[in-house]
Amino acid sequence: MASARVLARARLRQGWARVRRAFGPVLLASLAAGVAWFVARDVVGHPNPFFAPVSAWLALGFAADRRLRKVAELAIGVAVGVALADLLVQWIGSGAVQVAVVLAASALVARFLGRGDLLAMQAGVQAIVIVGLPAAESGGALGRWVDALVGGAVALAVATLLPQDPRSRVRSLAHEAVTEIAGVVHLLARGLESADPDDAAEALTRGRASQPVLDQWREEAGAARYNARVSPAFRRHTGELEKLEASAVLADRAMRNARVLARRCVQVVSDGHDTAHLAGLVAAVAAATDDLAADLARGGPSGRGRQALADVAGGCDPWSVSGDDWQVQAVVLLLRSLVVDLLEVAGHEPGAARGLLPEI
Structure with missing residues (x-):
């Protein structure tokens, strides 16, 4: 029943975005x-x-x-x-x-x-x-x-x-897709804080339901990049569209990692582990992802979200989150992968993104 509600909300949310x-x-x-x-x-x-x-x-x-x-x-x-x-x-x-x-x-x-x-x-x-x-x-x-x-x-x-700027639609799709990732992580944070496995399971369902948005972002970014390249009026925007297309691929990888993280969180919460400290870290990642979505809507990943993700990356230390619970530590390791993906969406090179994480 809960899964049906999540799917229904996802369809309504995505449908309204298409109408806009x-x-x-x-x-x-x-x-x-x-x-x-x-x-x-x-x-x-x-x-x-x-x-x-x-x-x-x-x-x-x-x-x-x-x-x-x-x-x-x-x-x-x-x-x-x-x-x-x-x-x-x-x-x-x-x-x-x-x-x-x-x-x-x-x-x-x-x-x-x-x-x-x-x-x-x-x-x-x-x-x-x-x-x-x-x-x-x-x-x-x-x-x-x-x-x-x-x-x-x-x-x-x-x-x-009345030519249409090819960037506007791609920016809108980027904002919607990264907001979906943030929504998944927010649900995970809520489930970890309340120790409710149903919230974590809802996060997994929402992540699966959001895949069409990510696919559409990637496809339309490629089409918009081609259109800008052959259009004299919009050729100057080719660079931004290439970055948005690359970000779409990275965001798809981030969502897949978010779903893996959700499955693990369901197990950890169901087994009764102490996830209070972990919940705060996951909530911080969700808030930073919201900021990244807003940056993409404005035309670029460089902004508040980039800095927020860099700040939260420094807290992804498994031993600081839980000194003796290896299962909670394993969740933090999965969270680190998600944070690296989001940092790459925000414009960091892969090596630089991994360098922002604490050494383990």
Whole structure:
């Protein structure tokens, strides 16, 4: 039951974070779709310009990745599918066989025009819609193609005039992912302080539920780094994005170590060991990880979190935490691995991070 609650909270937390990140792109794409409808209906004069907002929405989507090349590829794919399907439907009509023929022809023409999979995919989808949607309901044959061009042009204008900084989404994901690590460590500290193995078990469950966020951070950091490298407007940010991508790999390792630590804490607490001193050390690591998450959200790991982790590393001495309980000492050894990983996320070189720990 407790695990179900932890998983439910994780899904709600991650879902809300996705909504926050998508709000701006969705709003912009929705406004672009409205503008495309207005231009096609009130400027061009088509009574039902269905494909204008469709083209604008598909070309922009709701993702933060809005490179001009990608937007243009999607817009061209929609226009190609609409134009080719319009012409073929005039000759061969509509039906099951016609759907297959028009889909194959549109996809192959799109493949000829460009190597991008998105272009061929959108051409095929729009071809299917054209065959199934009577021309009388969508502005006539060539009118549908014009509407698609209008929507694509609006999408390109939006992508050109309002480019999105590729760092913002990656920073948000970095903050969310490292906050998840901090949340796991906070639960461990609570379980160690209260001697409640259920809290430690919840920490393990939360750590497992947080893996998709870490995976998304790593994937999107790589994509953003590539986008910045090929974009003159954002090429200067390539260095920061490379660091964020490297930090994503290190944070994934930190979370794996946190889960190993959680499993060990469950056993130690269940066996009734004195973990009061250990709880304070783990709580300090959790607070420092919160600071690191805030630093990443602001654009870099160098800041309060880096210093806080360096300070707490000095307290990770197994014999100082427990002089005679080897099982508690073993937990401190696992905690040292986690602290080193977090120090590397904060920008320390591996040797320097290990050098901040007390010698044993």
